[in-house]
Amino acid sequence: MHRDQLAADGELLSLLVPARADEDGVIDFTRYVLEKLRDENLALKAERDALKSVADRGTRLSDGVKRAILDLIDARSFAEAILAATAAAPAFGADRAVFCIEAADGLAAATSCEGVRLIAPGTVTAVVGPDGMGAILSGGGELLFGRTGYRSLAAFRLRIGSQPALYVLGSLAENRFDGRDCEADLGLFARALERAIRAWLDLPKS
Template identity: 30%
Template sequence: MTPESPEVAEAAPPEAAAPNRRRLTAGEVREYLLAHPGFLAKNPEVLEHQALPARADADGHRVVDFQRALVDRLRNDNAKLRSFQSEVLTAARANVSAQGLVHEAILLLLEAESFEHLIHAITLDLAPMLGIDVVTLSVETLEAAPERPSLQNFYLVPPGTVDGLIDPGRLVRLISEPPEDTLIFGPATPLVQSQALARLDIGGESPLGLLALGSREATKYEPGQGSELLGFLAGTIERLIRLWLRPTD
């Protein structure tokens, strides 16, 4: 057996190998590695699956093997890197999926044929499209004790409600807890375990509004998550409401 023969065997695709091909012996593997000292340097992943022997000095006492410690550290680092890469890929796929859902939702809102149709699409059609349980729209009113209109998932709330839920200067807030009261989600409140809130500033003399998304999944919305898509959706809704409320000649 020549040193080159194992390379020829490795080059052959698995499907081309004969089912009864002779397996290499330990001696042949040792001979190949001795003949190719750069093999492990070019294929470091092989070391990750090998058990390394303990080192001993001339008297037979065990000594600290820094090389082995380094290899073990590299193994752990590689395992952490693979786990991190997997998490990044999972998050990227989820983000692409969420982005596609938001784009479809915006296209739906753009098709509204009237202001009432737009409100209906926001409060009733968005939730199933986004894969959540409820979407509500709230508007502040100067009335001391506002009565809620009959339109489903559309509520009138006291002045200061939006700033009380979202700090002034912020557009979005993600909350991984159930609502404290039924003011924003109404009858759907018992379902909501996490919520995403977005400020709606229509501008002019119009009062502040609030777009609220609720999910029964406690980890659906959590502080620290990216909120760019929700901000984009809220910004689109702001502009559409302005267009429908704009005076016509």
């Protein structure tokens, strides 16, 4: 190190000199620089690990979407399509999935499948809004699942005819479905489910 140049450069010196010296007023530059580098290294490692965790989580979700969509394609009936949708919950980090449809006359046959729940008229609009396609919620399990305890919910509107419907995932953990990538992947699966149901109920494309 060029000591004369360092001594003449007050700005550079201020970056290197710590805020306080030891009890004797002596500053150990080597120790200070090593500790500074150590702290920066730890911060970089923490950032790297956080980014790796996000990337790994995104990969798992994408794989789950692919598998779940393939299961929908393999479905040979409306009941099998609903079963594939409800069975997909663990792939998305959820504890349970359910297909909700607003109550109306003549739905007895459609709602006889496991995983299908009747909900009160107006519920879909209340959950996702009049024009919304999806919503990430922190409550509402009793309304959509018939029980409490779910701390994270992801609900997506399904356009499958005249009756408003939702595909809903519930998790007992907080903030399970937070993040744009997660919401986008789940929304994609909801759109695939929507098309599968329309196909099996012989409904026109929308």
